[in-house]
Amino acid sequence: MSLDDVLARIDADMPAATDRLLDLLRIRSISTDPAFKDDCDKAADWLVEDLQSLGIKAEKRVTPGHPMVVGHIDGPGPHLLFYGHYDVQPVDPLDLWDRDPFDPAIEDTAKGRVIRGRGASDDKGQLMTFIEACRAWKSVHGALPCKLTFFLEGEEESGSPSLVPFMEENRDELKSDIALICDTGMFESKVPAITTMLRGLLGEDFTITGPSRDLHSGMYGGIGMNPIRVLSKILAGLHDETGHITLPGFYDGVTELSDEMRAQWQGLNFDHSAFLEDVGLKAPAGEQDRTPLEQIWSRPTCDVNGIWGGYTGDGFKTVLPSQASAKVSFRLVGDQDPEAIRANFRTYLEANLPEGFTVEYRTDKASGASRMSVEDPAFEKARVALSDEWGIPAAYVGCGGSIPIAGYFKEIIGTDAMLVGFGKDDDQIHSPNEKYDLESFHKGTRSWARILHALSPSS
Amino acid sequence: MSLDDVLARIDADMPAATDRLLDLLRIRSISTDPAFKDDCDKAADWLVEDLQSLGIKAEKRVTPGHPMVVGHIDGPGPHLLFYGHYDVQPVDPLDLWDRDPFDPAIEDTAKGRVIRGRGASDDKGQLMTFIEACRAWKSVHGALPCKLTFFLEGEEESGSPSLVPFMEENRDELKSDIALICDTGMFESKVPAITTMLRGLLGEDFTITGPSRDLHSGMYGGIGMNPIRVLSKILAGLHDETGHITLPGFYDGVTELSDEMRAQWQGLNFDHSAFLEDVGLKAPAGEQDRTPLEQIWSRPTCDVNGIWGGYTGDGFKTVLPSQASAKVSFRLVGDQDPEAIRANFRTYLEANLPEGFTVEYRTDKASGASRMSVEDPAFEKARVALSDEWGIPAAYVGCGGSIPIAGYFKEIIGTDAMLVGFGKDDDQIHSPNEKYDLESFHKGTRSWARILHALSPSS
Secondary structure (H helix, E strand, O other): OOHHHHHHHHHHHHHHHHHHHHHHHOOOOEOOOHHHHHHHHHHHHHHHHHHHHOOOEEEEEOOOOOOEEEEEEOOOOOEEEEEEEOOEOOOOOHHHOOOOOOOOEEEEEOOEEEEEOOOOOOOHHHHHHHHHHHHHHHHHHOOOOOEEEEEEEOOHHHOOOOHHHHHHHOHHHHOOOEEEEOOOEOEOOOEOEEEEEEOEEEEEEEEEEOOOOOEEHHHHEOOEOOHHHHHHHHHHOOEOOOOOEOOOOOOOOOOOOOHHHHHHHHHOOOOHHHHHHOOOOOOOOOOOOOOHHHHHHOOOEEEEEEEEEEOOOOOOOOEEOOEEEEEEEEEEOOOOOHHHHHHHHHHHHHHOOOOOOEEEEOOOOEEOOEEOOOOOHHHHHHHHHHHHHHOOOOEEEEEOOOOHHHHHHHHHHOOOEEEEOOEOHHHOOOOOOOEEEHHHHHHHHHHHHHHHHHHOOOO | OOHHHHHHHHHHHHHHHHHHHHHHHOOOOEOOOHHHHHHHHHHHHHHHHHHHHOOOEEEEEOOOOOOEEEEEEOOOOOEEEEEEEOOEOOOOOHHHOOOOOOOOEEEEEOOEEEEEOOOOOOOHHHHHHHHHHHHHHHHHHOOOOOEEEEEEEOOHHHOOOOHHHHHHHOHHHHOOOEEEEOOOEOEOOOEOEEEEEEOEEEEEEEEEEOOOOOEEHHHHEOOEOOHHHHHHHHHHOOEOOOOOEOOOOOOOOOOOOOHHHHHHHHHOOOOHHHHHHOOOOOOOOOOOOOOHHHHHHOOOEEEEEEEEEEOOOOOOOOEEOOEEEEEEEEEEOOOOOHHHHHHHHHHHHHHOOOOOOEEEEOOOOEEOOEEOOOOOHHHHHHHHHHHHHHOOOOEEEEEOOOOHHHHHHHHHHOOOEEEEOOEOOOOOOOOOOOEEEHHHHHHHHHHHHHHHHHHOOOO
């Protein structure tokens, strides 16, 4: 079957494909906030209908949380599973958006045309690159080049609580030769990349309680221990002066890079100054004895994602608050054990609480790191297809983020995952004014058409 | 003129007096939040009308902020000025209130009857004790026992921005022999007290900015410096292990207690364990080489009154935030110079910002500490009147809180201030479920009737 006709069809269909994506972006599918439950449902319905229009047997599958979208279509050659997620991050702080995050539009910028809106890059725009590639194949050849399963999730941005039980219950149905995942980016916004290392994630969401009620700092200031003071001390103690994390046993299971991978990464000539300057930062803040790429891809981290306590409104309130809260997360690598680190963190935290203080924990988010085995020839075929599309040799890279699904495919389904994505560093995912380059959308779609061709028996 | 008739009149009028107070408590006069500007105005109107009903020439006086209420009435003997404030603290966290804070009511509790609602104790209930005492005098004798000026403020809970300019512009009008202030409490909720030492207050409300936008902690975690980590370290560094404040020069101007005052305070046998246990705390958190009463009354403090940054909603958002903010306040004593401490704090903060980080400051709240000179015989007359009402020898005490007005009377008007109040330690001022004991309201009113009598020429 001819690839060139498919690519030409993608080029011709770009305006309609973009309109379809804008349609999907208008749905407010924020999974972490229960207020948007119906919107998540609506996004799932939209995808079911779109997949059905391609002749795929697709349906919405109920979970205790947001639904899964699962679709199957028969075809020649290997059985490929495609994974993406239709849920998006919250949009606050809303006042920093230049437009309604759910009223997406094409914008001309100094760096080219972009699709602006929440989810444009993470992950609705990315997942549509694959669906649009399939649409073009179907339209040109009346069929798809491989046997395909679609598996689209609606809880990726809220810890995927239903994912593992669903995969375990539907293990046979999801069994496939390789899983394709489109939720990652290009290296330095220009080199096409297949991600082969992903950091894990451990989250702790907790509240420290000291006094039984908010106190007047005039009456109790000095003599009364302030929970914000306690929390600050606990958080400040998590890093030492050299950027290392101080929890006992934290680095157990952290693996060193192979010489080969280290050499390959050095060859990428990562410009960390430009990477940081682009977001207003100056010096790398991680472990000072590690290279910047290691800090992002292969070293574990600890970050405070949120903190709150006391009076935070306009003006001043001289309160000595009863409580102080924080959300802390750890990015994990190698064989670090999330549960062991959780236990060590809690031991450290509780050892630093003054007598009479208590702590309440709210979350149990945790996943270990993943490493793909790139020996499967499909990886090299895909790398060549990507290189052909972009005119640049594609690279095997690491990723600082956590995409636990990659590990689950290996553990539960026994399938290797291939992570290919077209996000750029300045896509502002998880931030106000998220965007996806029109080039990412267009060439991303063309890339999947090429990868499908490369993996099909007809190539 | 007979005091006994006035006291009997107060007893008989208590139900009506309580209704009047409930009326005033229904007005949502939160001064720090611009949304309640009209309510502050309404509270001022209510007081003007009430004072006028006593034959006092009262009027609302415009300021750049909330209005002042000023009233005059002639009479024999010394010219007394009464100060109180009609504004109240914000009410959040609202979900911790057992009733609408502005739908006040009388409640029966295990410790007796209380008036529940925002401002019941701080300061509407307290200021009405004085007005009700005047009402009883007027009702029984057709006149007041002294020449009186009323000076009621609506910005005490928001830093009193208009107060000093107003006092300076109206210096002659406010000139009086002594200023009476009702905004303090009983010692250990049972010993009537005249407060002669007040801590000053310096507030710093600031935001630290690191990255130019919120970042994904997967992409930037580790290499990107997190403003919450920076803020935590700055706040954690403000106290050393012994509870001392670490800012250079912070203790300059802190005066030691006189042997006489130290002996008097030791004689009060302050039960700090009960004081702390009542609010769920165990050990004193201030300077470990100081007694608990010193920690509250005569030692300076540093507290974080509010902190916020990153994602604080439900669920998890793995953001590396652009900003982190805090409200920090210092209680000052003796001759500590608020501006020198502000400068030292900012120097410390800025020295701990990583390269490229910036800080924005939002407030300029500052006032030094006050000490009254108790040689004026009016102090001893008032102390005897209080002792008579409560059947317990009244004490000269310190106060951890800051009532800058006391210092302003001395500096601007040249008048000593006498601080007498009937608040209890468990009044929960500045907290949810604020209350004022009906006993405080009743015996407080009787106390002022006695003090007016003691200071009048007819006594």
